[in-house]
Amino acid sequence: xxxxxxxxxxxxxxxxxxxRVISDLQSRVTTLRVLMNEYDGAISxxxxxxxxxxxxxxxxPIGGGNFIHAEVKKLDIVEVSIGAGIVLRKSLxxxxxxxxxxxESLSKAIELYENQIIQYAQKADELRRIVNALxxxxxxxxxxxxxxxx
Amino acid sequence: MSAERELPPSIKQRIAxxxxxxxxxxxxxxxxxxxxxxxxxxxxxxxxxxKSPDDVMVYKAVGPILVQxxxxxxxxxxxxxxxxxxxxxxxxxxxxxxxxxxLESLQKELQQALSGxxxx
Numbered sequence: 001x002x003x004x005x006x007x008x009x010x011x012x013x014x015x016x017x018x019x020r021v022i023s024d025l026q027s028r029v030t031t032l033r034v035l036m037n038e039y040d041g042a043i044s045x046x047x048x049x050x051x052x053x054x055x056x057x058x059x060x061p062i063g064g065g066n067f068i069h070a071e072v073k074k075l076d077i078v079e080v081s082i083g084a085g086i087v088l089r090k091s092l093x094x095x096x097x098x099x100x101x102x103x104e105s106l107s108k109a110i111e112l113y114e115n116q117i118i119q120y121a122q123k124a125d126e127l128r129r130i131v132n133a134l135x136x137x138x139x140x141x142x143x144x145x146x147x148x149x150x
Numbered sequence: 151m152s153a154e155r156e157l158p159p160s161i162k163q164r165i166a167x168x169x170x171x172x173x174x175x176x177x178x179x180x181x182x183x184x185x186x187x188x189x190x191x192x193x194x195x196x197x198x199x200x201k202s203p204d205d206v207m208v209y210k211a212v213g214p215i216l217v218q219x220x221x222x223x224x225x226x227x228x229x230x231x232x233x234x235x236x237x238x239x240x241x242x243x244x245x246x247x248x249x250x251x252x253l254e255s256l257q258k259e260l261q262q263a264l265s266g267x268x269x270x
Contacts, residue, residue, distance in 0.1 A: 084195040089207035
């Protein structure tokens with residue numbers, strides 16, 4: 001009886017720990033997806049601006065849904081993030097290549113985390129079944145011991 | 151008398167220690183994954199920077215501002231960061247290994263103790 005209760009409490013603790021890991025991985029996937037969308041937006045914007053050419057008038061967001069007018073002065077060069085807080089000046093084509101590469105690594109990281117989520121979720125499902133079975137057995141034994149006392 | 155109270159204090163202590171070790175292991179795993187991702191980013195940035203000409207226009211993010219910098223200086227900074235991350239990763243891996251083996255031996259001990267206490 002004692003070991004049954006302890007098994008249950010250990011399984012519950014393990015399940016809670018697993019659920020925390022899953023939730024952490026899910027929030028990482030969400031962050032990475034937001035970043036992927038930003039890269040998609042940046043690449044589409046560069047393509048669109050390239051079609052329109054230099055001196056295109058644009059509206060630049062200044063926050064809160066507000067904009068100021070601006071003109072694109074240069075389109076042959078872009079300042080591209082290469083990670084670790086570093087930004088490099090590149091030609092438009094090279095810059096786009098770097099962005100695509102970064103997008104690819106983001107996509108791989110998302111895939112990796114999603115696979116981990118699946119694995120942890122399977123473990124959590126197994127544990128949930130064990131917890132339910134242990135809880136049922138414990139209730140049964142407690143009922144039996146109450147019956148025998150009365 | 152509840153079943154919880156029937157357990158000897160030494161077993162209760164070991165169960166608490168086991169749960170603590172499990173939590174520590176989870177924290178270590180999350181931190182290791184964060185450092186691994188950071189290391190990949192630093193290595194990629196270093197590779198990209200080294201491919202660029204020496205006079206490339208390069209900026210470093212300082213808060214919300216991009217400050218113009220020097221390629222060589224940034225390569226040195228990134229190499230330093232890479233070494234630091236690798237060292238921290240190695241330490242964390244050792245810590246993970248140690249925690250896992252502590253966890254395994256404690257689990258074995260507990261199983262033996264619990265089977266002994268339920269048999270008695």
